[in-house]
Amino acid sequence: MIDFRSDTVTKPSAEMLQAMIHAELGDDVYGDDPSVNALEARMAKMSGFAAAMIVNSGTQSNLCALLAHCQRGEEYIVGQGYHTYLYEAGGAAVLGSVVPQPIAVQTSGELAFADIAAVIKEDDSHFAKSTLLSLENSHCGKVIPLDYFAKARNFAIQHKLKIHLDGARIFNALTAINLQLKDICQYVDSISICFSKGLGTPMGSVLCGSQEFINRARRIRKMVGGGTRQAGIIAKAMDYALDHNIDRLQIDHANAVLLADLLKENNKLTITTPQTNMVYIDLDASIDGTLLAKLLLAQGIQISAGQNLRLVTHLNISTADIIYTADTIKDCLQLF
Ligand SMILES: Cc1ncc(COP(=O)(O)O)c(C=O)c1O
Incomplete structure (x- = not known):
């Protein structure tokens, strides 16, 4: 997960x-x-x-x-x-x-x-x-x-x-x-x-x-x-x-920016560029945030459900996980 x-x-x-x-x-x-x-x-x-x-x-x-x-x-x-x-x-x-x-x-x-x-x-x-x-x-x-x-x-x-x-x-x-x-x-x-x-x-x-x-x-x-x-x-x-674990925090920050960058082209998402390890994503009203969270969970990605998402990067999330997550979110958004 x-x-x-x-x-x-x-x-x-x-x-x-x-x-x-x-x-x-x-x-x-x-x-x-x-x-x-x-x-x-x-x-x-x-x-x-x-x-x-x-x-x-x-x-x-x-x-x-x-x-x-x-x-x-x-x-x-x-x-x-x-x-x-x-x-x-x-x-x-x-x-x-x-x-x-x-x-x-x-x-x-x-x-x-x-x-x-x-x-x-x-x-x-x-x-x-x-x-x-x-x-x-x-x-x-x-x-x-x-x-x-x-x-x-x-x-x-x-x-x-x-x-x-x-x-x-x-x-x-x-x-x-x-x-x-x-x-x-x-x-x-x-x-x-x-x-x-x-x-x-x-x-x-x-x-x-x-x-x-x-x-x-x-x-x-x-x-x-x-x-x-x-x-x-x-x-x-x-x-x-x-x-x-202090020096490596920059990896979490870079991963947060990467996730934001990979998703920001999508016009159903409003994303601010993260300064640290938190990516804030506002979902367009056409997207059901609760359903999106359920769809992601089925693909091994856990987020807190809602229309205003906070995705937090940390030492148990790799850069490969970020790429997989961005791809999976894009796939799920096609369903709305
Ligand atoms: C800004 C801030 N201060 C304090 C705390 C409290 O920490 P703890 O969960 O260890 O009580 C948190 C927890 O998330 C936090 O985000």
């Missing part, structure tokens, strides 16, 4: 599994798992932050960050379509009494500074206290450039806000603009990075920030049941991913 639903479907390779089998282990809740400690030190160094913490998932990482930055009755300003607002079951509000203040996301994936400024509350007992700006990069496959973060940093200082970056796919963004992790991290107060997407581990994220911030986040991680014991098994997979 060629699975385009998400890069979260990636399976650990035989080599990654070998690295996991040979992981040196301890008990991470006691802080003595050597593989976890090494991975956290490596991520702190790569990001330029003082500290890092392994977490089970991107959602847990973002939750720890939001609750470590904000007290009860404080608010974070966030994009309406950003993961930290829309797709995390309202965790910060439910579990931390932290108020989300969503605003529109621009087509570029950025938040407009005028929109942010318009919702920042003055210090008045009627209002929640504006404390944090929650950004995302990449967002829906779009890359937010470095100079946006430089501007965001100045803006945040001016308005006394902290910045958390949901960098679930930050290595995709960095690959596209040829930058290092530190380049972006210098402008934010914390970053969450997923390893279970394009980097191909079975689970795991890392949250990076100041030592004081990570100390607070560690307590919250424990509170939400995220303290794990022999987490070194996962840390070793993540360590393997850092060594082997």
Whole structure:
């Protein structure tokens, strides 16, 4: 099955599994798992932050960050379509009494500074206290450039806000603009990075920030049941991913462009050229998106059904798979 639903479907390779089998282990809740400690030190160094913490998932990482930055009755300003607002079951509000203040996301994936400024509350007992700006990069496959973060940093200082970056796919963004992790991290107060997407581990994220911030986040991680014991098994997979699965992201990006190029002549499809590993395809009303998904499934291609498709390339999809998929989609479209 060629699975385009998400890069979260990636399976650990035989080599990654070998690295996991040979992981040196301890008990991470006691802080003595050597593989976890090494991975956290490596991520702190790569990001330029003082500290890092392994977490089970991107959602847990973002939750720890939001609750470590904000007290009860404080608010974070966030994009309406950003993961930290829309797709995390309202965790910060439910579990931390932290108020989300969503605003529109621009087509570029950025938040407009005028929109942010318009919702920042003055210090008045009627209002929640504006404390944090929650950004995302990449967002829906779009890359937010470095100079946006430089501007965001100045803006945040001016308005006394902290910045958390949901960098679930930050290595995709960095690959596209040829930058290092530190380049972006210098402008934010914390970053969450997923390893279970394009980097191909079975689970795991890392949250990076100041030592004081990570100390607070560690307590919250424990509170939400995220303290794990022999987490070194996962840390070793993540360590393997850092060594082997970052440079190859450019293959996924090239495959996404190839798929878009092979299909874009078809006038029943509207396709934007992908910046990273996500191909967005809007189907003409004459095409039944649900039926198309069923037809493709019968040919060994799995997509999420709908009229606005998102096809995600990743390390379990080869260039040959892309060519086969484009040919098969073209064949199926003849039936509509
Ligand atoms: C932008 C973004 N942030 C955070 C997450 C959450 O990651 P997880 O599924 O590991 O909780 C996702 C998951 O798809 C995501 O796309």
